Amino acid sequence: MEFGGLKALSRVSIRVGAGEILAVIGPNGAGKSTFFNAVTGTYKPSGGAVYLRGERITGLPPHEIARRGVARSFQNLKPFAEMTVTENVLVGREVHFRSSLLSAVVRGGRFREDERRHRERARELVEFVGLGARRNTLARDLTYGEQKMLEIARALALEPRLLLLDEPVAGMNPTETGFVMELVRKVQAQGITVLLIEHDMRMVMGISERIYVLDHGELIACGTPDEVRNDPQVIAAYLGGGKNARAQ
Amino acid sequence: MNGGSVGTGIIYYLGIMLICAPFLRQNVLWLPVVFLLAWGIRRGGALLAANEKVTSLRGRSDRFFARRRMPLVALVALVFLIMPLCASGYLVEVLTSAFLYAILASALNITVGLTGVLVLGFIGFYAIGAYTTGILTAKFALCGFWTALPLSGLAAMLCGVLLGIPTLRLKGDYLAIVTLGFGEIVRIFLNNLDPLTGGPNGILGIKRPSLGPFTADSATAFYYVTFAFLAATVFVVARLIDSRYGRAWVAVRENEMAAGALGIDVFRKHLLSFSISAFFAGIAGSLFAVKQGFISPDSFTFYESVLVLCMVVLGGLGNVAGALLGAGLLVVVPEVLREFALYRMLVFGAVMIAFMIFRPHGILGSRTIALERKDAADVSE
Numbered sequence: 001m002e003f004g005g006l007k008a009l010s011r012v013s014i015r016v017g018a019g020e021i022l023a024v025i026g027p028n029g030a031g032k033s034t035f036f037n038a039v040t041g042t043y044k045p046s047g048g049a050v051y052l053r054g055e056r057i058t059g060l061p062p063h064e065i066a067r068r069g070v071a072r073s074f075q076n077l078k079p080f081a082e083m084t085v086t087e088n089v090l091v092g093r094e095v096h097f098r099s100s101l102l103s104a105v106v107r108g109g110r111f112r113e114d115e116r117r118h119r120e121r122a123r124e125l126v127e128f129v130g131l132g133a134r135r136n137t138l139a140r141d142l143t144y145g146e147q148k149m150l151e152i153a154r155a156l157a158l159e160p161r162l163l164l165l166d167e168p169v170a171g172m173n174p175t176e177t178g179f180v181m182e183l184v185r186k187v188q189a190q191g192i193t194v195l196l197i198e199h200d201m202r203m204v205m206g207i208s209e210r211i212y213v214l215d216h217g218e219l220i221a222c223g224t225p226d227e228v229r230n231d232p233q234v235i236a237a238y239l240g241g242g243k244n245a246r247a248q
Numbered sequence: 249m250n251g252g253s254v255g256t257g258i259i260y261y262l263g264i265m266l267i268c269a270p271f272l273r274q275n276v277l278w279l280p281v282v283f284l285l286a287w288g289i290r291r292g293g294a295l296l297a298a299n300e301k302v303t304s305l306r307g308r309s310d311r312f313f314a315r316r317r318m319p320l321v322a323l324v325a326l327v328f329l330i331m332p333l334c335a336s337g338y339l340v341e342v343l344t345s346a347f348l349y350a351i352l353a354s355a356l357n358i359t360v361g362l363t364g365v366l367v368l369g370f371i372g373f374y375a376i377g378a379y380t381t382g383i384l385t386a387k388f389a390l391c392g393f394w395t396a397l398p399l400s401g402l403a404a405m406l407c408g409v410l411l412g413i414p415t416l417r418l419k420g421d422y423l424a425i426v427t428l429g430f431g432e433i434v435r436i437f438l439n440n441l442d443p444l445t446g447g448p449n450g451i452l453g454i455k456r457p458s459l460g461p462f463t464a465d466s467a468t469a470f471y472y473v474t475f476a477f478l479a480a481t482v483f484v485v486a487r488l489i490d491s492r493y494g495r496a497w498v499a500v501r502e503n504e505m506a507a508g509a510l511g512i513d514v515f516r517k518h519l520l521s522f523s524i525s526a527f528f529a530g531i532a533g534s535l536f537a538v539k540q541g542f543i544s545p546d547s548f549t550f551y552e553s554v555l556v557l558c559m560v561v562l563g564g565l566g567n568v569a570g571a572l573l574g575a576g577l578l579v580v581v582p583e584v585l586r587e588f589a590l591y592r593m594l595v596f597g598a599v600m601i602a603f604m605i606f607r608p609h610g611i612l613g614s615r616t617i618a619l620e621r622k623d624a625a626d627v628s629e
Contacts, residue, residue, distance in 0.1 A: 040509060042508075063511050063512055063513045071510070074506065078505060081502055082498065083499070090495055091496065094499075094511060097492045099492065101488070101493060104488055154506075155509075
């Protein structure tokens with residue numbers, strides 16, 4: 001997969017190998033979320049291209065990109081508030097349903113089989129993110145942290161090849177952060193590529209194999225956690241000073 | 249985007265208008281006072297509704313009904329089946345009319361309640377259904393009722409698709425205005441397309457349906473025909489809601505962006521719910537045509553669209569039983585209030601406002617049927 005020179009940002013080229021955990025970091029306003037939105041089709045990039053397994057997916061509508069195996073969570077949470085946890089995850093299974101409109105009325109064997117199988121998978125995912133006890137709770141009644149977990153479960157329900165997580169542990173305590181890190185590792189173990197945006201350096205340095213650093217819409221560094229940690233430009237971007245210094 | 253709040257507002261101010269009507273004829277200067285008073289009542293009501301005890305009582309009653317859903321449905325159905333045997337002809341007529349509105353409300357509920365798309369000219373589809381049947385069976389006598397019925401539904405559905413394709417990409421209020429325009433366009437067409445629709449004179453002599461030797465001539469017989477269609481509609485709608493389609497609709501209502509990110513084509517889900525709604529409205533229109541035996545554009549005014557919308561909002565957005573209850577109340581209550589003669593609409597308006605104050609999400613709340621059932625399972629665990 002490669003995302004070449006998106007002009008919404010500029011000259012940002014990121015290559016994601018299958019099964020990797022990558023992080024995109026950078027100060028607020030660096031263009032991280034814009035990058036995600038360009039990849040998932042929420043924004044149409046004015047230039048550049050996004051390839052998924054060799055197929056150009058630039059400019060496709062978000063649902064088409066999702067159907068090709070790109071799932072995401074949102075930085076500002078977007079749960080289906082009036083639905084239960086299980087139902088939220090079931091909506092994520094939607095693209096895998098095979099039963100037709102007519103069968104939904106008649107309720108033949110195929111419909112029931114479809115419903116049963118996907119409910120079971122949804123239940124597994126709900127357990128997987130640790131919301132088992134809350135599966136019949138309305139999403140709007142969940143705590144902030146629980147809603148974040150719900151977003152991950154919902155995205156995983158799509159059975160994606162690539163999972164984009166936008167600040168999955170923002171606002172979480174260290175215990176919760178540890179849980180999410182463990183979760184992301186398990187997701188990777190299932191062969192899913194994970195690309196995350198995160199400010200929490202413990203998480204970023206702890207699980208990413210490679211890190212891309214954005215500042216002012218440009219890629220200023222990339223490499224292993226150790227390389228990035230010692231990169232002078234990265235330090236400058238985060239602490240101020242250097243050519244990209246902003247008024248503090 | 250939010251059909252709920254807009255609909256609630258409409259009910260509220262329609263109620264105020266109805267209350268004002270008798271007075272305004274004498275003095276328009278009262279209007280600000282009335283509005284101020286209404287605003288005060290609404291604020292006060294909101295405070296009362298936030299009361300802890302009221303809330304817990306509500307929760308308990310909700311759970312009670314959620315746990316006994318099937319027996320309750322059977323009981324209600326039984327009551328309505330026995331009803332004509334011991335009720336007056338007048339009541340049977342009123343209930344038949346209520347059933348037709350209930351079909352309309354159930355259909356509109358899919359679009360407004362579940363998918364969250366506010367439709368203001370819904371009666372247009374009803375009109376298309378009615379006129380299709382009128383034209384096919386009476387005007388040109390091309391076929392019988394049983395052929396015309398599905399064709400009426402399909403005609404309305406086709407119009408729904410044709411209207412939906414260019415317009416369903418619009419958001420919230422803009423779409424509401426377009427559908428409002430659609431309802432008016434249909435009515436104006438009916439008024440002026442004389443060779444086909446008979447213009448303002450409408451179409452006369454539409455025959456009641458018959459099946460073999462049996463003709464639904466009597467009010468009671470037609471009551472059962474309408475009831476059967478209502479039951480079928482509710483059955484289909486309830487099952488659709490409690491399936492992947494219903495879940496996708498609600499997801500689209502809750503958050504289009506998140507739904508899109510999960511591979512759901514928001515536009516197609518809108519179009520699907522819109523055309524299904526239109527189909528059932530067409531069926532209801534067809535039944536209306538044979539019930540009346542006569543149709544004219546006067547039966548399909550904007551007021552009717554608002555009335556159906558009020559039924560959905562009053563009963564509870566997205567709630568199957570709510571739409572039925574809303575239809576029942578908005579047809580039956582004005583009839584009951586006939587004794588009050590001049591003040592009928594005043595009391596009616598006050599009743600509606602009271603409901604909106606104490607149950608802002610509708611009488612039965614805005615939960616879908618699928619959610620209710622799982623809640624019930626949760627309680628019994």
